[in-house]
Amino acid sequence: MTLDPHSPGVRAATDWDYAPAPESAAIGRVRDRYQMFVGGSFVDGGGDDLETLNPATAQPLSTVSTASVADVDVAVGHARKAFEGSWSRLSGAERGKYLFRIARSIAERARELAVVETLDNGKPIKESRDVDIPTAAAHFFYHAGWADKLQHAGFGPSPQPLGVVGQVIPWNFPLLMAAWKIAPALAAGNTVVIKPAETTPLSILVLAEILADADLPPGVVNILPGAGDIGKALVQHPGIDKVAFTGSTQVGKQIQRALAGTGRRLTLELGGKAANIVFDDAPIDQAVEGIVNGIFFNQGHVCCAGSRLLVQESVADEVVAKLQERISTLRLGDPMDKNTDIGAINSAEQLSRVTALAATGEDEGAVRWTSPCPVPDRGFFFPPTVFTNVSQSMRIAREEIFGPVLSVLTFRTPDEAVAKANNTPYGLSAGVWTEKGSRILGVASALRAGVVWANTFNRFDPTAAFGGYKESGFGREGGRSGLAAYLNTDDEGI
Numbered sequence: 001m002t003l004d005p006h007s008p009g010v011r012a013a014t015d016w017d018y019a020p021a022p023e024s025a026a027i028g029r030v031r032d033r034y035q036m037f038v039g040g041s042f043v044d045g046g047g048d049d050l051e052t053l054n055p056a057t058a059q060p061l062s063t064v065s066t067a068s069v070a071d072v073d074v075a076v077g078h079a080r081k082a083f084e085g086s087w088s089r090l091s092g093a094e095r096g097k098y099l100f101r102i103a104r105s106i107a108e109r110a111r112e113l114a115v116v117e118t119l120d121n122g123k124p125i126k127e128s129r130d131v132d133i134p135t136a137a138a139h140f141f142y143h144a145g146w147a148d149k150l151q152h153a154g155f156g157p158s159p160q161p162l163g164v165v166g167q168v169i170p171w172n173f174p175l176l177m178a179a180w181k182i183a184p185a186l187a188a189g190n191t192v193v194i195k196p197a198e199t200t201p202l203s204i205l206v207l208a209e210i211l212a213d214a215d216l217p218p219g220v221v222n223i224l225p226g227a228g229d230i231g232k233a234l235v236q237h238p239g240i241d242k243v244a245f246t247g248s249t250q251v252g253k254q255i256q257r258a259l260a261g262t263g264r265r266l267t268l269e270l271g272g273k274a275a276n277i278v279f280d281d282a283p284i285d286q287a288v289e290g291i292v293n294g295i296f297f298n299q300g301h302v303c304c305a306g307s308r309l310l311v312q313e314s315v316a317d318e319v320v321a322k323l324q325e326r327i328s329t330l331r332l333g334d335p336m337d338k339n340t341d342i343g344a345i346n347s348a349e350q351l352s353r354v355t356a357l358a359a360t361g362e363d364e365g366a367v368r369w370t371s372p373c374p375v376p377d378r379g380f381f382f383p384p385t386v387f388t389n390v391s392q393s394m395r396i397a398r399e400e401i402f403g404p405v406l407s408v409l410t411f412r413t414p415d416e417a418v419a420k421a422n423n424t425p426y427g428l429s430a431g432v433w434t435e436k437g438s439r440i441l442g443v444a445s446a447l448r449a450g451v452v453w454a455n456t457f458n459r460f461d462p463t464a465a466f467g468g469y470k471e472s473g474f475g476r477e478g479g480r481s482g483l484a485a486y487l488n489t490d491d492e493g494i
């Protein structure tokens, strides 16, 4: 900070510069090579080894053994044996003990897991440390508590597990998505075969060590690193009783088509294009923070990101000006630095997708504003970007960009806001900013979105059901409804 020489004692324009505050990569104890986790053992798979990169440097981080299609069969066999042999017969209290043990170990190894996640994914260490890892532990704690209470959850006197569950997860929240899927499945008495995303296999393989240390019976959880073909073989395997998928709408549709008529249960958590609606009576400064969190959290790699800002016309200029001012202060760069707000894009492919889709915004006539922040000259980075003058027909208003890009549209009346918010094939989440409680309730009930946040955004809790409408998928994860998705019960609990 500098003092204005012309007005002694008065602070002039600030010149903040943060000293580097890097977390130590050594805490992650990243190994040179990792193996699959199948039947309770760490084993090599029949697939080619894959090299996982640090997206902040584009340099290799580690090597991972991957599964072949034959390994899928072996893993499903182990999961079936574990289901029929012991796991489904254990009392809920015993299953709960394992889940509590896993939750405690995640908490104990939280710092290591946060570093591994940031190195492999590119997200800022402050997010992996404060959001991803604690929320992953919270999912195990929460579901551990349910394991011995299922008969009191309103699913009938004796709800039964489904059997072997096949799970496929994306790269945006690698450990959190693993916890989100594995914890309810185990609490309900199922066994699991899970495939992480190709670009982020490491944190779930550290979780495998935690599962092994917890003495989880062999085969209860099997982890198969690999590419999309392994995901496909897994979800289509005849030995699977239920599929749970999180990822793109395009792949979700393929899975739904493949499973149609098989009688196997399916939950899909797919893409989104959430509207974040700001009314003129909203606390503007608070809303600006919520808009920033809504779209720039995790570089916008969030299915429920508030990527469409709908702002009431009378306050649009004020909101956009304050937004640009605030975004200009966000620090983009080394994800391992504790002061970094925006980290790296997860892969070169995702960076080129974001770049190409953002370019269509200008081509179609929107006005582009980019944060003046410096961009590192290596690694995969994309500066925070805001488009104004956006119309509903533009691709940047319709398609999931999955990056730090915000499209701003305006409205005059609440009805217009709702109509525009719902004018999307997606329906995962939305936000409403207003001082009036009655308006929150009215607008929220008119929005076709699975989750609606009021005067906040991107809040996640294992007790709250999360899921979508329309092309955002179906089924719920978290809360009582999330448990129902892993149980044989007529009541889906939604």
Ligand code: NDP
Binding pocket: 168, 169, 170, 171, 172, 195, 196, 197, 198, 199, 226, 227, 228, 229, 230, 231, 232, 233, 235, 246, 247, 248, 249, 251, 252, 254, 255, 269, 270, 271, 272, 302, 303, 350, 353, 400, 401, 402
């Ligand atoms: P995908 O849907 O392709 O990937 C999600 C997971 O599914 C990964 O583990 C992937 O494996 C696996 N997979 C790929 N193909 C198949 C298949 N045919 N059957 C079963 N599993 C499969 O998403 P991408 O990573 O390619 O991202 C593309 C776009 O999808 C993003 O730009 C974003 O818009 C959207 N997306 C949305 C997410 C969300 O949470 N809503 C999450 C991720 C992406 P592998 O990693 O090896 O390809």
